[in-house]
Amino acid sequence: MDPDPVLASSGSTICALCSAGGRASRGVIRVSGPLSRGLLERTTCGKEGAGQEGLKPQSRGVFEGQFNDGLGLCPVLVIWMPGPASYTREDVVEFHLPGNPYLMQAALRRLLELGARSAEPGEFTRRAFENGALDLTRAEGVLALIESANEEQRRAASALLLGGLGRRMVSLRECLDDLRSLLEASLDFDQNDTGHVPEEELEALFQRALEKLHAATLWESARDAGADLQRVVLAGAPNAGKSSLYNALMSSAPDSMPALVDPLAGSTRDVRRGELSLGTGRVTLIDTAGVGPLQDPGETALSGTPDARAQERARKEVQAADLVLWVLDGGGEVPKGLDPPGLLVWNQIDRTGVSKEPPGGLIRGARGWCAVSAQEGQGLESLRKIAAELLGLAPLAGRAGPRPSEGEALGRQLRARHLxxxxxxxxxxxESHQLKAQAAPLDLVAEALRGVSRELDAIEGSSTSEDLLDRIFSRFCLGK
Structure with missing residues (x-):
């Protein structure tokens, strides 16, 4: 059958099956574009069946009727979502039909005969992006959510989809716009003119922009830290040097936030996480509050106090760990054993009078041991090697590293692009800040600021190449 000449002349309308294949109680076909309403009216009728007019909803809503696939009728539940208040900001209709593959294919064939075309992978989300309903980071969040394989990946994808990075971009852009407008307003005035912007005001805006950009970077760095990664937890008594060891191990990681180090025992209360390259893979490294390996529950801080809550969080992290690094102060009190068994890290060997290895009885109860000095950097490479072996991440000749899941691989790619x-x-x-400090011409300072905006445009998709957009959206399934 030729496409309906009235409908086909209206422009590009796409349709696709957006429910899982195979038999089910219900299958869903989604349609988006200017023909949506006409297709709805041409393919449906009232619940009473033949002879009834097509459904003609006056507003968005859910409607019951019959779907005519050209061969017969079947029950349909129609969801009508007129633009711009829809996912794509176009007129969108969903046909919820009995989930019989034959019926679904017949319905799709009828919609194509009347002028719709089959959607490309990801085309619904791409239209949402191109019509301004989503920026590119949120569209990527949709894809990451589709491919997520565990709870951590789901949370990371949801954070992106809900606009966590996008909101930070908006706040940063506002600050940059204020800064650029003040710089350009000062171009025609010298310091003695009333139109000149005080140096202190410009400097304050630069600092705000730097802080907002740093905050956005930290948020994106932490967003999917731990998604599908093994968890390595630093545990031990207060003041054993856990936070110093965390900082030493994370020193090569870009954008990592150092843990608080203080000679006062109990300074660490919050759990701190960072992503660490280890052997052939990556792990989540977790710093916790001080809790001794054999600490008696009766010796913990009073229930409900900040110390007690911090110790409880630490114990939960230890129980959920793939590997516990029990950090012991080589010059302090030595416990009789480790529970649960983990890698014994004999710390602070740089101090005078500290033995270079722990007692033999303690070694026998551990999965391995390593002597280190977090302050001096001694033994850290050995610690990395032993931990990688215990986690199955040690490189072997002729063997590649573990193959990541699709969700993990996608998460890495998205985060790498953003960072x-x-x-x-x-x-x-x-560079712009430095130019201003060197009293360079303000037009050069303003031009350097435009470079910041160009990078933000690339993140949000407003200046992203078509090739990159094609690669991103081609990974979606047809109905998304």
Whole structure:
């Protein structure tokens, strides 16, 4: 059958099956574009069946009727979502039909005969992006959510989809716009003119922009830390040097936030996480509050106090760990054993009078041991090697590293794209700040600021190449 000439002349309308294949109680076909309403009216009728007019909803809603696939009728539940208040900001209709593959294919064939075309992978979300309903980071969040394989990946994807990075971009852009407008307003005035912007005001805006950019980078770094990664928990008594060891191990990680180190025991209360390269893979490294390996429950802080809550969080992290690094102060009190068994880290061997290895009885109860000095950096490479072996991440000749899941691989790619652009933006902002400090012409300072905006445009998709957009959206399934 030829496409309906009235409908087909209206422009591009797409349709696709957006429910799982195979038999089910219900299957869903989604349609988006200017023909949606006409297709709804041409393919449906009232519940009473033949002879009834097509459904003609006056507003968005859910309607019952019959679907005519050209061969016969079957019950349908129609969801009508007129634009712009729809996912794609176009007119959208969903046909909820009995989940028989034959009926679904017949319904799709009828919609194609009347002028719709089959959607490309990800085309519904791409239309949402191109019509301004989503920025590219949120569209990527949709894809990451589809491919998520565990709770951590789901949370990371949801954070992106809900606009966590996008909101930080908006706040940063507002600050950059204020800064650029003040710089350009000062171009035609010298310091003695009333139109000149005080140096202190410009400096305050630069600092705000740097802080907001740093905050966005930290948020994106932490967003999917731990998604599908093994968990390595630093545990031990207060003041054993856990936070110093965390900082030493994380020193090579970009954008990592150092843990608080203080000679006062009990300074660490919050759990701190960071992503650490280890052997052939990555792990989540977790710093916790001080809790001794054999600490008697009766010796814990009073229930309900901040110390007690911090110790309880630490115990939960230890129980959920893939590997516990029991950090012991080589010059302090030695426990009789470790529970649960883990890798014994004999710390602070740089101090005078500290033995270079722990007692033999303690070694026998551990999965391995390593002597280190977090302050001096001694033994850290050995610690990394032993931990990688215990986690199955040690490189072997002729064997590649573990193959990541699709969700994990996608998470890495998205985060790498975002962080690369954020770091380039930070570099451009630092260059602009330096030019201003060197009393360079303000037009040069303003031009350097435009480089920051270009990097943010790349993150949000407003200046992203078509090739990259094609690669991103081609990973979606047809109905998304």
């Amino acid at each position: 690369d652009a954020l770091r380039s933006a930070r570099q451009a902002l630092a």
